[in-house]
Amino acid sequence: MSDSITISVDAMGGDNGPKIVVEGAALALIERPNAKYIFHGREDELKPLLAQHEKLQAVSEIRHCDNVISMDDKPSQALRKGRGDSSMWNALQSVKDGEAQAAISGGNTGALMAMATFCLRPMDGISRPALAALWPTLRSESVVLDVGATVGADEEQLIDFSILGAAMARALFDVDLPTIGLLNVGVEEVKGLEAVKDASKQLHAHSGQGFKYHGFVEGDDLGKGTVDVVVTEGFTGNIALKTAEGTARQVATYLRTALSQSWLSKLGALLAMGAMRTLRSKMDPRTANGAVFLGVNGIVIKSHGGTDEIGFKSALGLTYEMAHNQLINKISEGLREYAAHDEANKDKNNNEVGSA
Amino acid sequence: MSDSITISVDAMGGDNGPKIVVEGAALALIERPNAKYIFHGREDELKPLLAQHEKLQAVSEIRHCDNVISMDDKPSQALRKGRGDSSMWNALQSVKDGEAQAAISGGNTGALMAMATFCLRPMDGISRPALAALWPTLRSESVVLDVGATVGADEEQLIDFSILGAAMARALFDVDLPTIGLLNVGVEEVKGLEAVKDASKQLHAHSGQGFKYHGFVEGDDLGKGTVDVVVTEGFTGNIALKTAEGTARQVATYLRTALSQSWLSKLGALLAMGAMRTLRSKMDPRTANGAVFLGVNGIVIKSHGGTDEIGFKSALGLTYEMAHNQLINKISEGLREYAAHDEANKDKNNNEVGSA
Numbered sequence: 001m002s003d004s005i006t007i008s009v010d011a012m013g014g015d016n017g018p019k020i021v022v023e024g025a026a027l028a029l030i031e032r033p034n035a036k037y038i039f040h041g042r043e044d045e046l047k048p049l050l051a052q053h054e055k056l057q058a059v060s061e062i063r064h065c066d067n068v069i070s071m072d073d074k075p076s077q078a079l080r081k082g083r084g085d086s087s088m089w090n091a092l093q094s095v096k097d098g099e100a101q102a103a104i105s106g107g108n109t110g111a112l113m114a115m116a117t118f119c120l121r122p123m124d125g126i127s128r129p130a131l132a133a134l135w136p137t138l139r140s141e142s143v144v145l146d147v148g149a150t151v152g153a154d155e156e157q158l159i160d161f162s163i164l165g166a167a168m169a170r171a172l173f174d175v176d177l178p179t180i181g182l183l184n185v186g187v188e189e190v191k192g193l194e195a196v197k198d199a200s201k202q203l204h205a206h207s208g209q210g211f212k213y214h215g216f217v218e219g220d221d222l223g224k225g226t227v228d229v230v231v232t233e234g235f236t237g238n239i240a241l242k243t244a245e246g247t248a249r250q251v252a253t254y255l256r257t258a259l260s261q262s263w264l265s266k267l268g269a270l271l272a273m274g275a276m277r278t279l280r281s282k283m284d285p286r287t288a289n290g291a292v293f294l295g296v297n298g299i300v301i302k303s304h305g306g307t308d309e310i311g312f313k314s315a316l317g318l319t320y321e322m323a324h325n326q327l328i329n330k331i332s333e334g335l336r337e338y339a340a341h342d343e344a345n346k347d348k349n350n351n352e353v354g355s356a
Numbered sequence: 357m358s359d360s361i362t363i364s365v366d367a368m369g370g371d372n373g374p375k376i377v378v379e380g381a382a383l384a385l386i387e388r389p390n391a392k393y394i395f396h397g398r399e400d401e402l403k404p405l406l407a408q409h410e411k412l413q414a415v416s417e418i419r420h421c422d423n424v425i426s427m428d429d430k431p432s433q434a435l436r437k438g439r440g441d442s443s444m445w446n447a448l449q450s451v452k453d454g455e456a457q458a459a460i461s462g463g464n465t466g467a468l469m470a471m472a473t474f475c476l477r478p479m480d481g482i483s484r485p486a487l488a489a490l491w492p493t494l495r496s497e498s499v500v501l502d503v504g505a506t507v508g509a510d511e512e513q514l515i516d517f518s519i520l521g522a523a524m525a526r527a528l529f530d531v532d533l534p535t536i537g538l539l540n541v542g543v544e545e546v547k548g549l550e551a552v553k554d555a556s557k558q559l560h561a562h563s564g565q566g567f568k569y570h571g572f573v574e575g576d577d578l579g580k581g582t583v584d585v586v587v588t589e590g591f592t593g594n595i596a597l598k599t600a601e602g603t604a605r606q607v608a609t610y611l612r613t614a615l616s617q618s619w620l621s622k623l624g625a626l627l628a629m630g631a632m633r634t635l636r637s638k639m640d641p642r643t644a645n646g647a648v649f650l651g652v653n654g655i656v657i658k659s660h661g662g663t664d665e666i667g668f669k670s671a672l673g674l675t676y677e678m679a680h681n682q683l684i685n686k687i688s689e690g691l692r693e694y695a696a697h698d699e700a701n702k703d704k705n706n707n708e709v710g711s712a
Binding site for chain 1: 541576592602608609632638
């Protein structure tokens with residue numbers, strides 16, 4: 001099958017061990033039967049788990065590896081300890097070697113980003129990779145980046161993030177020119193940081209080359225889904241993401257408490273059970289599990305470390321889509337389209353100089 | 357009555373004009389009958405509004421002023437246009453002159469901050485004022501600052517924010533040593549910005565002097581209410597605040613849509629009406645209306661420009677409490693306590709030098 005996608009899995013990453021990884025893969029296979037898997041990790045643990053899922057076992061391969069990066073290793077420690085041979089590194093190496101179209105790990109974020117950068121190398125033309133999240137919105141979903149790869153970003157890095165985010169949006173959503181917004185405080189041109197203002201000017205000038213630039217957006221535009229891609233540096237992006245998760249949990253707690261306050265409200269909740277179930281699935285953080293590490297030569301997905309098999313299944317779905325829709329090609333296209341504008345300007349300037 | 361508090365009101369600030377200001381004050385007076393008001397603004401508009409509220413009229417004074425700062429004046433324009441005579445400036449001047457214990461405006465935030473800094477001057481020992489919000493949490497409420505006074509903050513400014521926030525928490529909550537957390541990405545010491553890391557060391561060293569330092573907190577700690585005071589610079593703080601507001605609205609929309617999906621869920625919602633009302637009041641952004649501009653020589657409250665009379669009443673309640681609980685004295689105490697530690701260290705060092 002030319003359509004089959006092979007996913008390389010760090011089976012040992014995450015707080016909940018290989019069990020949820022294998023069970024998540026079994027569930028994911030039901031939705032996307034074209035997938036194949038390479039599981040990197042301890043064979044004695046993985047073999048009996050896979051044996052419980054016949055169909056999955058048939059499309060899977062185990063690559064034994066004893067060395068596991070722990071959740072609290074610092075990135076530099078992880079590199080020293082796991083470079084060249086660890087379940088995380090080997091998962092990435094399979095992508096580098098062309099055996100797999102994408103890698104996924106629920107392991108420690110800092111370690112995964114360091115290893116992915118080291119193993120797969122940044123793409124030509126990208127000065128800094130970024131971690132992108134899928135943000136559920138009232139309209140549908142948006143891509144938000146950087147949500148925590150690096151603290152701070154200059155003008156050029158914000159533009160890289162825009163090109164990367166637009167490519168991811170093109171790979172996921174049915175849209176040719178994704179809209180891009182730069183996260184800022186207030187929509188007036190006067191406010192905000194220099195890097196954000198300068199990037200805004202550049203994006204205005206390049207609007208139409210692979211994306212449509214909307215302008216500045218504010219924190220409350222995230223939930224509204226005002227744009228397809230929200231761009232910001234990693235500190236603010238990470239805090240916005242966790243603030244939104246925390247607020248959603250807070251409101252859910254208010255709702256639960258309110259509904260259990262009297263027998264009448266309990267009865268009401270019972271009758272509205274279908275509605276409550278819809279709400280719960282809308283707000284289930286597991287459905288939005290999986291962040292994409294953009295800007296290296298290969299597809300790398302970070303699953304939440306604390307997730308269960310349902311969450312891991314969602315992250316595998318995202319992994320599959322990124323590979324199936326050729327994320328890396330879309331990024332290359334985006335980089336070319338963005339550069340084309342500068343080339344055209346350069347030619348124009350040269351001609352003008354020539355004719356002067 | 358020694359207990360009476362006079363509040364100076366920019367009656368022309370906000371999107372909805374003086375009507376909601378006067379009606380909000382009438383409502384606030386029911387809850388806090390000790391208040392008196394000075395309304396700054398156009399007498400021909402204010403007089404008939406006040407005439408409708410006999411009790412309020414009896415404790416109020418109108419100070420006529422024609423000049424009104426508009427919602428889209430830039431801070432510099434506002435200063436040029438309104439310095440010395442505008443409803444906003446005059447509201448602040450009443451505090452400076454000692455006629456009122458606090459000022460409130462629903463006008464343009466940038467203009468109010470510029471004017472407050474210019475008219476009331478920053479407090480001795482404070483390098484930068486900040487805008488503090490009251491954040492509803494699962495525990496109760498927290499003080500979060502800076503939510504948008506200035507973009508960026510160095511180590512010293514973050515420490516100023518901590519002292520200011522702790523004083524506000526002491527004035528509002530029944531707590532001697534408010535807990536302080538610094539907003540960061542990840543709780544490990546290794547991550548984050550230099551300014552945040554350096555401020556963290558200083559706060560550790562001064563823990564016990566007017567506050568208890570908790571350490572780093574993340575975005576999801578805001579809604580949990582992990583600490584009494586969350587400190588961050590204005591860019592991140594503003595985006596976190598608006599992201600939380602947006603997420604709360606998003607979840608409310610999901611809930612409304614889900615509950616109207618069938619007649620059964622509609623019936624359920626009807627039976628659970630009491631619970632829904634509790635939830636709505638918990639999530640009503642109007643109850644948390646009012647941000648405090650901390651660090652100038654006087655109490656200045658910013659009400660949301662788009663709020664109604666209920667929201668303005670809440671902001672007036674906050675204004676009253678800040679004055680009643682002597683916010684400015686509490687800040688001075690906080691500054692002294694923080695400095696005492698340094699003095700003690702200096703003395704100790706001097707003595708050591710002396711005895712050497």
